[in-house]
Amino acid sequence: MLLTEHEAKALLITQNISVPASTLLENVGRLPDFQKMGSVVKAQVLHGNRALLHLVQVTTTAEETLSECTKMFNATDYYGDPIEQVLIEEKITFSEEVYLSLSYDTHVRRLVCSYSSEGGVGMDNRGDSLEMVELSVLSEPTHFSPAPELLEIVQKLWRVFTQNDAVLVEINPLVQTRSGFVCLDAKIELEDAARFRHVDWKQVQRAAGEKKRTKLEQAALSISRSDHRGVAGESFFEFPGGTIGILASGGGASALVMDGLIQSGLNPANYTEYSGNPTAPKVQKLTELVAGIEGLEAILVVGSTANFTDIYETLSGVVAGLLSSKLSDQFPIVIRRGGPRWEEAFSFVRETLPQDRFMVSLLGPDVPILDSLSVLKVALAKRAKRTGKESH
Amino acid sequence: MSVIISNKTVYMIQGLTGKEGLRAAEWMIKAGAVIAAGVTPGKGGQEVLGIPVYETVIEALVQHPEISATSVYVPPAFVKSAALEAISAKISLVHIIAENVPTLDTVEILEKASAQDVRVVGPSSVGILTPQSVVGSLGGGSLDTFLFPENKDAQGIAIISKSGGMANTMADVCTQAGIPQSFVTGVGGDRIIGTTFADLLPDLSEDSATAAVVIIGEIGGSYEEDFAQAIVDQKFKKPVIAYISGIFAETLPTGVAFGHAGAIVNALVGTRETKIARLREAGVIIADDPQDIVKKVQSVVQL
Numbered sequence: 274m275l276l277t278e279h280e281a282k283a284l285l286i287t288q289n290i291s292v293p294a295s296t297l298l299e300n301v302g303r304l305p306d307f308q309k310m311g312s313v314v315k316a317q318v319l320h321g322n323r324a325l326l327h328l329v330q331v332t333t334t335a336e337e338t339l340s341e342c343t344k345m346f347n348a349t350d351y352y353g354d355p356i357e358q359v360l361i362e363e364k365i366t367f368s369e370e371v372y373l374s375l376s377y378d379t380h381v382r383r384l385v386c387s388y389s390s391e392g393g394v395g396m397d398n399r400g401d402s403l404e405m406v407e408l409s410v411l412s413e414p415t416h417f418s419p420a421p422e423l424l425e426i427v428q429k430l431w432r433v434f435t436q437n438d439a440v441l442v443e444i445n446p447l448v449q450t451r452s453g454f455v456c457l458d459a460k461i462e463l464e465d466a467a468r469f470r471h472v473d474w475k476q477v478q479r480a481a482g483e484k485k486r487t488k489l490e491q492a493a494l495s496i497s498r499s500d501h502r503g504v505a506g507e508s509f510f511e512f513p514g515g516t517i518g519i520l521a522s523g524g525g526a527s528a529l530v531m532d533g534l535i536q537s538g539l540n541p542a543n544y545t546e547y548s549g550n551p552t553a554p555k556v557q558k559l560t561e562l563v564a565g566i567e568g569l570e571a572i573l574v575v576g577s578t579a580n581f582t583d584i585y586e587t588l589s590g591v592v593a594g595l596l597s598s599k600l601s602d603q604f605p606i607v608i609r610r611g612g613p614r615w616e617e618a619f620s621f622v623r624e625t626l627p628q629d630r631f632m633v634s635l636l637g638p639d640v641p642i643l644d645s646l647s648v649l650k651v652a653l654a655k656r657a658k659r660t661g662k663e664s665h
Numbered sequence: 666m667s668v669i670i671s672n673k674t675v676y677m678i679q680g681l682t683g684k685e686g687l688r689a690a691e692w693m694i695k696a697g698a699v700i701a702a703g704v705t706p707g708k709g710g711q712e713v714l715g716i717p718v719y720e721t722v723i724e725a726l727v728q729h730p731e732i733s734a735t736s737v738y739v740p741p742a743f744v745k746s747a748a749l750e751a752i753s754a755k756i757s758l759v760h761i762i763a764e765n766v767p768t769l770d771t772v773e774i775l776e777k778a779s780a781q782d783v784r785v786v787g788p789s790s791v792g793i794l795t796p797q798s799v800v801g802s803l804g805g806g807s808l809d810t811f812l813f814p815e816n817k818d819a820q821g822i823a824i825i826s827k828s829g830g831m832a833n834t835m836a837d838v839c840t841q842a843g844i845p846q847s848f849v850t851g852v853g854g855d856r857i858i859g860t861t862f863a864d865l866l867p868d869l870s871e872d873s874a875t876a877a878v879v880i881i882g883e884i885g886g887s888y889e890e891d892f893a894q895a896i897v898d899q900k901f902k903k904p905v906i907a908y909i910s911g912i913f914a915e916t917l918p919t920g921v922a923f924g925h926a927g928a929i930v931n932a933l934v935g936t937r938e939t940k941i942a943r944l945r946e947a948g949v950i951i952a953d954d955p956q957d958i959v960k961k962v963q964s965v966v967q968l
Contacts, residue, residue: 377768379886379935382775382857410772438769440856467767469742501740504764510917524854525828528883529954531913544913548830549764550685577830578810578837580791580851581688581802611837612805638810638837641956 274463274474277317279360281461284437285444288429291455294363301342314341317358318350319484321460324394326351331364352484365455370446372396373423375408375434384408384434386427388419392446410435423447426454438467487511489562493545496558503551503582505559505590508544511566515542517649518563520556520591522576522610523548526642530575533643537650542566550582553590560594571605571653575645578638579612588618592625603632603659605652609645611638632656668823668848668868668875669758669786669860670734670798677725677735677756679704679747681713685762686738689792689802690714693736696799696808701729704747722750734758736792736800744788745770752783760800761787761859771857778859785859791829791851794836796821796874803851805833812840814847814874814968821845822962823869825862826881827854827888835881835955842959844968847874854883862892866899876966877904879958882940884911889940893947904965905949906958911937 276284282292297317316328323329328345332338338361345359372392378385389402404419413431417424426447434442441462448455468474486494493506517534519541521527527546534541543563547556563572574591576582588610595606608622619635626633632655634648676693680686681703690700691714700716702725709720719725726732735751737744741763751759752774759778766788778785786793792801796813804810810833814821822844826832829851836849848869852860862880869875882889889909896905915937941951950965952958 377772377857379857379888380891382772384772409776410769411776435769438767440768464767464769466741466765467769523828523830525826525831525881525883525910526834528910528914529831532910533954535913535916577828577834578805580805580829580833581685611834638834639841641838641954642834643954643956
């Protein structure tokens with residue numbers, strides 16, 4: 274999960290990394306004293322390029338600061354979500370700005386520290402200026418050859434990174450002032466998978482990406498984390514206006530299916546995935562969530578030929594979820610699955626789902642995954658013919 | 666010839682007494698693997714499926730020095746300690762199935778494994794299957810999914826996928842099309858993994874049973890690009906066919922992991938487009954979907 278700048282700086286402060294004096298506002302209220310000298314007003318959002326979106330403003334007077342704060346609280350972030358926090362920071366005078374980050378690099382499969390002497394805005398276009406140094410996670414770095422004067426800061430960042438299970442700790446820019454190095458902006462991403470050893474993580478329900486979760490996405494996450502058996506809804510995206518409910522299984526197969534959906538011109542209402550042998554009640558709850566999406570014309574339950582996910586157990590959950598939904602009138606359900614106990618599972622589906630409520634197409638492992646989309650199109654056409662409504 | 670595992674590999678399962686460990690052991694035995702021991706702290710002295718259970722890896726090794734590989738079937742929070750126990754005992758192959766292992770733990774495991782010359786497959790690897798042996802849960806409990814080369818001189822294809830489900834599905838699709846498999850594995854979809862596509866290239870080059878290689882990749886990270894570079898650097902001669910997903914994932918907000926932890930949407934690196942371009946430059950044939958992989962395999966090798 275990504276942290277806001279303010280949250281990231283709070284972690285840097287634990288290792289005595291200098292940051293500008295600041296005040297965090299949740300509404301336009303009393304301004305801090307230091308703003309008399311002018312301030313930097315920053316919307317606390319999770320995405321980058323804030324300056325381009327006018328979500329970072331430098332002010333010279335109290336009136337200006339107040340005006341910018343008001344504007345920001347009335348603005349939205351890149352994804353259209355309201356801005357809930359604004360950070361007002363003391364303006365800092367500096368001579369040079371550098372870029373410094375710690376992250377995992379998939380090429381060397383180690384922790385690396387990336388450094389550029391040309392930090393600041395526009396780093397995306399200056400990737401070539403980055404120098405990369407491999408670090409061990411087993412012991413603190415003892416030298417930093419690209420900029421030996423930054424070793425102490427690199428060591429502090431290493432502690433922030435390893436103690437907090439971060440996957441990214443980035444300072445940009447880190448500036449040189451008369452009193453030493455100061456971090457003007459920071460981005461930190463913590464790893465959700467490590468939450469079991471960080472009971473204090475308040476942001477644990479936050480989306481992994483830059484966009485905030487919708488209520489439905491949040492509800493799916495809660496289902497997934499209701500027990501430790503597999504995942505069911507950990508990954509959930511809602512697409513308003515979509516008509517196909519998706520219950521996919523397995524990361525690879527879901528990627529294949531979603532690519533296929535897009536290429537076929539079908540319109541998913543959501544994406545979600547269950548895998549790792551989740552329990553039937555968990556899959557039931559996730560199914561209920563998907564089945565409850567307004568405007569659905571069909572549900573696609575699709576996955577690879579599972580290795581160890583019990584298809585009977587998981588499809589029992591799907592069936593229970595469908596039965597407790599409001600779907601009826603031969604609502605199209607296309608199921609493509611294979612793996613342990615798939616034949617038993619298919620018999621159960623056939624026997625349990627009433628034909629007057631659901632029009633079920635069952636496709637086994639001998640049917641190519643993407644063929645489920647052709648079957649889905651046929652089912653949609655049949656439904657459209659019967660109801661007289663055009664499929665979207 | 667066999668890649669990574671062979672009929673000489675003797676296994677240990679860490680977490681044998683757990684639900685998933687037990688299922689894996691049943692499957693591995695059914696598929697012909699030899700499991701000499703299990704390890705579950707607190708359950709030493711028990712016997713499961715006729716396999717003795719020990720308190721520690723060292724105890725198991727004292728009784729069964731022939732153990733050459735371990736499969737770690739413990740929850741993510743305990744993977745690091747289990748894997749490090751096996752690495753310090755210098756078991757040459759450590760297979761890790763768990764998903765959601767913190768990357769910090771994975772990197773610590775890999776640093777220590779590298780120092781001890783231990784090969785790690787995973788985390789989030791469903792397993793490895795060859796005509797001679799199997800480790801992990803790859804296969805869904807049924808050997809019908811797979812078609813092996815007819816005899817030791819015959820050839821098949823190697824299937825390497827980040828996704829375990831797609832490894833199994835691809836094997837199934839090939840089996841239905843009559844294409845035998847010499848090696849199938851899901852290497853894992855995590856951000857950092859122990860064995861990548863590129864790591865397997867020297868083994869696949871030497872393996873006389875492998876006529877061609879199929880990889881199933883996805884967006885995020887650099888494993889597909891590294892594989893392309895390794896093909897060029899190592900002058901890999903066998904045909905390679907790749908399928909890379911990600912059309913939909915790249916429509917999602919930046920920073921989102923889609924399906925697998927390592928499939929992270931980033932506008933600058935690890936995109937589907939860059940991966941496909943690099944693979945094509947290395948002479949890899951790009952397929953549109955699993956069925957297309959079959960067609961492309963059939964167009965380059967007769968098996």
